[in-house]
Each structure stands twice: as structure tokens, then as C-alpha cells.
Amino acid sequence: MVKIVVKIFGPKYFGFDQYDVITLQLDIGGTATVGNVIDELERRYPGLRQKLLKGEEIIPMHDIWVNGRSITFLQGLKTPLREGDVLQIIPPFGG
Structure with a gap:
């Protein structure tokens, strides 16, 4: 694990009933990748995946970071995760 x-x-953008950042601690079994985490989050929060991904690609203007780096510049959903890593899910922001 x-x-x-x-x-x-x-989180409100993703359908949660709160505005503050949601912080979760997950135990991922087997091979831990960003894709596995997204799958686990989808099991817990149905509909999250479709708001973040189109197929296996991040919807433009959304981002997923691992330890402060966009997975776009890593290995995408296949980016491996290690003990203690921080995965951040970021919706589009306007200003």
C-alpha cells in the first residue's frame, strides 16, 4: 500500500458541497499511478472523472499535479506515485 x-x-466545481480545499489521505494498493488515484476517486465520488478527463486526457484548462509538477510534463495518468506524494487536482480558474 x-x-x-x-x-x-x-471542490464546488467538481460537485462537492464546500468551497474550501478538500484534503484526503488515500491508501493505494498495487501499482500506484495517477490514473489509479483518479479511478479510486471516481469510485468514491461518481462523476469526478468526467469533469476532469475526456477519455485518458485532461480536459483543457484543468490540471493534475504531483508534488507541484503538472503530470503533463511527467508521464500523464501513468505517472507513478510513491509514499507521501501529494496529488493536486486543479479546476479552471478565472479572474
Whole structure:
């Protein structure tokens, strides 16, 4: 099991009933990748995946970071995760 932290920014956008950042601690069994985490989050919060991904690609203007780096510049959904990693889910922001 790999323990990671997931932070969901702008949770209201993703259908949660709160505005503050949601912080979760997850235990991921087997091979821990960003894709596995998204699958686990979808099991817990149905509909989250379709608001974040189109197929296996991040919807433009959304982002997923691992330890402060966009997975776009890593290995995408196949980015491996290690014990203590922080995965951040970021919706589009306007200003």
C-alpha cells in the first residue's frame, strides 16, 4: 500500500458541497499511478472523472499535479506515485 495525499482545489466545481480545499489521505494498493488515484476517486465520488478527463486526457484548462509538477510534463495518468506524494487536482480558474 502506498499512502498519498490528494488535494482537490475548487471542490464546488467538481460537485462537492464546500468551497474550501478538500484534503484526503488515500491508501493505494498495487501499482500506484495517477490514473489509479483518479479511478479510486471516481469510485468514491461518481462523476469526478468526467469533469476532469475526456477519455485518458485532461480536459483543457484543468490540471493534475504531483508534488507541484503538472503530470503533463511527467508521464500523464501513468505517472507513478510513491509514499507521501501529494496529488493536486486543479479546476479552471478565472479572474
